[in-house]
Amino acid sequence: MQPAEKTPKQIVTALDEYVIGQHEAKRAIAVALRNRYRRMQLAQDMQDEITPKNMLMIGPTGVGKTEIARRLAKIVVAPFVKVEATKFTEVGYVGRDVESMVRDLVDVAIEMERKVQYKNVRAEASRQADKRLVKLLVPGVKKQPTQQNQMQGLMSAFTAMQNGQNPLQNTEEKEEVTDTVRDQRLSVKEQLDRGLLENEEVTIEMADPKQAVAMNNNNMMGQMGIDLSETLGALTPKRKISRTVTVKEAREVFIKEESEKLVNEADIYHASIKRAENTGIIFIDEIDKITANGQQNSGEVSREGVQRDILPIVEGSAITTKYGTINTDHILFIASGAFADSKPSDLIAELQGRFPIRVELDDLSKEDFVRILTEPNNALIKQYMAMIATDNIHTTFTKEAIERIAEIAYNVNHETENIGARRLHTILEKLLEDILYEGPDMEMGDITITEKYVNDKIGDIVADKDLSRYIL
Ligand SMILES: Nc1ncnc2c1ncn2[C@@H]1O[C@H](COP(=O)(O)OP(=O)(O)OP(=O)(O)O)[C@@H](O)[C@H]1O
Numbered sequence: 039m040q041p042a043e044k045t046p047k048q049i050v051t052a053l054d055e056y057v058i059g060q061h062e063a064k065r066a067i068a069v070a071l072r073n074r075y076r077r078m079q080l081a082q083d084m085q086d087e088i089t090p091k092n093m094l095m096i097g098p099t100g101v102g103k104t105e106i107a108r109r110l111a112k113i114v115v116a117p118f119v120k121v122e123a124t125k126f127t128e129v130g131y132v133g134r135d136v137e138s139m140v141r142d143l144v145d146v147a148i149e150m151e152r153k154v155q156y157k158n159v160r161a162e163a164s165r166q167a168d169k170r171l172v173k174l175l176v177p178g179v180k181k182q183p184t185q186q187n188q189m190q191g192l193m194s195a196f197t198a199m200q201n202g203q204n205p206l207q208n209t210e211e212k213e214e215v216t217d218t219v220r221d222q223r224l225s226v227k228e229q230l231d232r233g234l235l236e237n238e239e240v241t242i243e244m245a246d247p248k249q250a251v252a253m254n255n256n257n258m259m260g261q262m263g264i265d266l267s268e269t270l271g272a273l274t275p276k277r278k279i280s281r282t283v284t285v286k287e288a289r290e291v292f293i294k295e296e297s298e299k300l301v302n303e304a305d306i307y308h309a310s311i312k313r314a315e316n317t318g319i320i321f322i323d324e325i326d327k328i329t330a331n332g333q334q335n336s337g338e339v340s341r342e343g344v345q346r347d348i349l350p351i352v353e354g355s356a357i358t359t360k361y362g363t364i365n366t367d368h369i370l371f372i373a374s375g376a377f378a379d380s381k382p383s384d385l386i387a388e389l390q391g392r393f394p395i396r397v398e399l400d401d402l403s404k405e406d407f408v409r410i411l412t413e414p415n416n417a418l419i420k421q422y423m424a425m426i427a428t429d430n431i432h433t434t435f436t437k438e439a440i441e442r443i444a445e446i447a448y449n450v451n452h453e454t455e456n457i458g459a460r461r462l463h464t465i466l467e468k469l470l471e472d473i474l475y476e477g478p479d480m481e482m483g484d485i486t487i488t489e490k491y492v493n494d495k496i497g498d499i500v501a502d503k504d505l506s507r508y509i510l
């Protein structure tokens with residue numbers, strides 16, 4: 039089944055692998071995603087009428103809002119970007135910079151589309167690449183330039199230069215393929231096919247990666263929808279560098295070059311814009327930090343101003359990018375914030391109205407902490423065990439120890455400041471500091487973290503409220 043067609047239940051199950059609890063939020067997101075897929079199945083005129091129901095996730099700090107968004111991006115095959123709303127209030131930002139979130143989305147879509155299209159031509163591209171590899175491994179015999187030929191060569195070099203080509207590059211045609219060469223190539227081809235030459239070294243010419251980076255760096259211009267690299271790229275010749283690589287690596291370089299020839303850039307741009315328009319998701323984090331109340335630093339862009347700048351994008355507008363104009367009508371927006379010092383109703387009314395689905399995330403319980411520590415694929419305890427194992431120390435945590443850690447986290451959260459699951463990070467760091475410090479120098483072998491170890495190591499700190507405020 040195509041990942042894009044995941045049912046709501048499947049999406050929730052996939053999220054469950056990383057985020058504990060928060061079932062309501064997962065459910066709402068899964069439904070919103072499925073609705074976009076449903077919409078795409080309808081007739082065009084109906085599609086145009088159905089606008090996505092944007093969502094606002096509200097919940098205390100450290101309970102998984104951002105985590106859900108991060109994981110979602112990996113699960114759904116849709117262009118996805120995450121921005122911090124506060125970024126737009128920073129000194130130096132101007133209103134139209136808000137549009138950069140849509141441009142970033144298009145960039146992501148292009149990346150995805152390119153992958154898809156390259157994959158479609160991969161078979162053909164690798165055939166061409168193998169042909170080039172064979173020629174590289176068994177070069178033709180260089181023709182001795184005769185008097186006549188030299189003159190011709192000069193002339194053709196001259197014409198090549200007039201046509202804007204590098205006259206030194208087309209040496210290939212001046213090679214002669216003798217019968218011996220042909221036989222050798224056949225046998226090399228066969229060896230290549232059988233994968234016998236993968237680690238042979240060859241020297242190839244490839245585009246200078248440094249140049250590519252410099253070309254892509256024209257951020258300012260990109261903001262205005264101008265692609266400078268294309269104009270400049272046409273003027274500056276592509277710089278090539280020589281590199282010695284294995285056949286295996288050379289093939290990848292050639293496949294990429296051949297793929298570039300086989301796909302149509304304009305098609306990619308067009309398809310990407312459509313993809314971003316119809317399936318794109320923009321996650322706006324920290325939206326509570328751009329409500330009007332609360333202190334504002336001088337020089338900061340007005341928060342309400344930022345809301346007003348975001349509004350047209352969420353409402354649906356046309357935005358120019360260097361790949362074409364994109365309409366934001368059907369992009370799904372998910373906003374999220376802790377709303378500790380403010381309420382959703384502090385947002386300007388128009389913006390509130392654009393986020394009709396509200397989901398609240400729950401505070402995490404002691405049981406949730408136990409599960410967060412152990413269950414997710416990247417669970418904290420698993421991470422620490424793997425890190426410590428690099429020093430040849432094998433650690434195990436007893437069930438009681440884990441429960442005690444969760445209990446401490448819960449208590450400290452409620453006695454001092456509630457920072458949600460982030461508390462687990464600080465506690466584990468403190469708990470394991472000796473092992474992390476001394477481990478590499480001592481032959482510790484196996485270590486079992488028991489409840490007693492936890493109490494000995496951090497029990498005193500927990501008992502002292504002032505101390506735990508600073509240390510845990
Ligand atoms: N429900 C959860 N399941 C698994 N891990 C969680 C959960 N909640 C939080 N975490 C972990 O805690 C850390 C902080 O979570 P996250 O960044 O999602 O917080 P947040 O809700 O976005 O908070 P804030 O409002 O401060 O931005 C992350 O490392 C995350 O892995």
Ligand SMILES: [Mg+2]
Binds near residue numbers: 104105323
């Ligand atoms: Mg967050």
